[in-house]
Amino acid sequence: MKIGIIGAGALGLTAAYELTKLGHQADIFERAPFIGGQASTFEIGTGRLERGYHHLFRSDVDIVNLINEIGLGHKLRWIESKVGIFHGGKIWDFASPKDLLSFGGLGFLDRLRLGLVTFYLQKTNNLSSFEGVTAKEWLERKVGRKPYQVIWEPMLKGKFGRYYDQVSMAWLWNKIHLRVASRERLWDKEKLGYPMGSFGEVFDVLEKKIREQGGHVHLSSGVNKIVVENNKAVGLELNIEGKGIVTKEYDSIIATTPSYVFGRLVPNLPESFLHNLKKTSYLSAVLIILVLDRPLTNKYWLNIADRDIPFVGVIEHTNFVDPSVYGGNHIVYITNYPSVDDPIYTMNGEDLLEAYLPYLGQLNSSFDRSWIKNYFHHKVDAAQPIIGVNYRDRIPSHHTPVENLYLANTTQIYPEDRGTNYSVQLGRKIASIVLNDGTT
Numbered sequence: 001m002k003i004g005i006i007g008a009g010a011l012g013l014t015a016a017y018e019l020t021k022l023g024h025q026a027d028i029f030e031r032a033p034f035i036g037g038q039a040s041t042f043e044i045g046t047g048r049l050e051r052g053y054h055h056l057f058r059s060d061v062d063i064v065n066l067i068n069e070i071g072l073g074h075k076l077r078w079i080e081s082k083v084g085i086f087h088g089g090k091i092w093d094f095a096s097p098k099d100l101l102s103f104g105g106l107g108f109l110d111r112l113r114l115g116l117v118t119f120y121l122q123k124t125n126n127l128s129s130f131e132g133v134t135a136k137e138w139l140e141r142k143v144g145r146k147p148y149q150v151i152w153e154p155m156l157k158g159k160f161g162r163y164y165d166q167v168s169m170a171w172l173w174n175k176i177h178l179r180v181a182s183r184e185r186l187w188d189k190e191k192l193g194y195p196m197g198s199f200g201e202v203f204d205v206l207e208k209k210i211r212e213q214g215g216h217v218h219l220s221s222g223v224n225k226i227v228v229e230n231n232k233a234v235g236l237e238l239n240i241e242g243k244g245i246v247t248k249e250y251d252s253i254i255a256t257t258p259s260y261v262f263g264r265l266v267p268n269l270p271e272s273f274l275h276n277l278k279k280t281s282y283l284s285a286v287l288i289i290l291v292l293d294r295p296l297t298n299k300y301w302l303n304i305a306d307r308d309i310p311f312v313g314v315i316e317h318t319n320f321v322d323p324s325v326y327g328g329n330h331i332v333y334i335t336n337y338p339s340v341d342d343p344i345y346t347m348n349g350e351d352l353l354e355a356y357l358p359y360l361g362q363l364n365s366s367f368d369r370s371w372i373k374n375y376f377h378h379k380v381d382a383a384q385p386i387i388g389v390n391y392r393d394r395i396p397s398h399h400t401p402v403e404n405l406y407l408a409n410t411t412q413i414y415p416e417d418r419g420t421n422y423s424v425q426l427g428r429k430i431a432s433i434v435l436n437d438g439t440t
């Protein structure tokens with residue numbers, strides 16, 4: 001079969017790898033001048049760095065298997081994560097049940113209740129009981145208002161911005177449930193994975209394998225339109241840098257774009273399917289990456305539980321991967337998940353940095369802007385689908401109303417949180433669906 005794939009993120013690359021491995025022809029068309037999509041990397045000093053911070057959990061077996069299969073298993077390191085929470089003007093350790101018990105932001109009974117509820121969430125498998133209720137409602141009821149406001153609300157706001165009170169408890173349950181798998185024993189500290197050499201190296205090797213297996217990855221090649229004849233997808237209309245508009249024919253097409261992009265690519269999609277696509281909203285990710293001459297904190301992952309601070313997380317990558325990888329520099333992501341109409345999204349990098357700078361001194365009283373050797377500003381669109389209550393009912397199907405046209409994207413990952421692991425899983429799944437349909 002000859003398959004056209006839109007998007008060279010983890011999903012599109014995995015699908016092409018699987019299809020070409022079985023002798024089919026797969027061509028990927030990627031709008032950006034680089035591969036990797038949301039997990040793409042850029043050169044920084046002597047190393048390569050993800051545009052948005054990235055790590056793996058122990059439960060991420062699909063991507064770990066793929067990394068092993070393409071011969072990069074020896075590059076994978078599992079490193080103890082250093083998690084903290086900034087609350088009441090102070091950074092608290094927040095990596096283990098012991099840390100929770102000694103957290104000074106709540107009274108003893110609140111901490112105990114929080115610990116017991118978290119333990120219950122780690123142990124229960126009753127997903128259906130969480131699907132119809134928001135995380136806010138469930139948590140306020142079970143842990144009480146204050147523990148919810150101090151611990152959970154900042155986390156939900158951090159991830160879902162203005163949609164924080166609409167997020168399903170099923171999403172949060174799964175997140176907690178899976179993270180336990182990152183510990184051998186409950187009281188152990190969590191270990192997170194990172195492919196030394198960056199996620200970019202994983203994608204590079206994957207691309208090389210696709211090429212060796214006869215496939216192609218075309219960069220700076222945005223798809224304008226999916227060509228449909230008699231309700232069958234027959235080709236792609238491409239806008240190729242330097243070549244202009246080109247049309248290519250395919251037996252089947254896999255789109256890995258966000259749902260709203262997909263809706264624009266297909267002429268005359270039935271309103272019922274379009275309506276389903278529009279049901280899921282997305283947030284973007286906006287990142288300021290500081291290159292410092294010394295550490296800012298001693299945490300890898302710092303949740304900011306103080307709403308007066310205009311960012312929701314500080315991820316100090318070099319408290320996870322050694323600074324020597326980046327020429328001795330210290331790398332700090334300052335992150336937000338805004339909607340596209342939020343000033344944090346529309347502001348330029350310089351203004352955003354200026355807006356953030358006054359608050360860094362709260363995280364480290366010695367901080368001085370002279371520590372900043374360089375900075376980068378990145379925006380990632382459609383970074384986080386909003387997982388509302390009864391989300392299962394609004395997941396679009398992989399089969400679209402157009403024959404030989406398939407949709408596979410992050411809105412179809414549920415109840416897990418979107419992530420490279422699930423895009424790899426979906427890449428394999430969609431390849432097998434396409435092949436199955438082609439032989440029946």
Ligand SMILES: Cc1cc2nc3c(=O)[nH]c(=O)nc-3n(C[C@H](O)[C@H](O)[C@H](O)COP(=O)(O)OP(=O)(O)OC[C@H]3O[C@@H](n4cnc5c(N)ncnc54)[C@H](O)[C@@H]3O)c2cc1C
Pocket residue numbers: 006007008009010011012029030031032036037038039051052053054055056221222223224256257258261285380383409410418419420421423
């Ligand atoms: C800030 C941030 C932090 C994250 N942290 C982690 C983490 O720690 N661990 C983890 O596992 N995951 C993490 N993720 C999530 C992970 O990166 C994504 O879930 C995953 O990479 C999505 O891959 P994908 O291929 O499904 O989609 P994408 O990466 O979005 O790929 C889709 C591709 O389609 C292309 N495209 C769109 N329209 C067109 C068009 N018309 N023509 C051609 N190409 C088109 C896009 O340019 C893009 O490259 C993070 C994401 C962000 C934003």
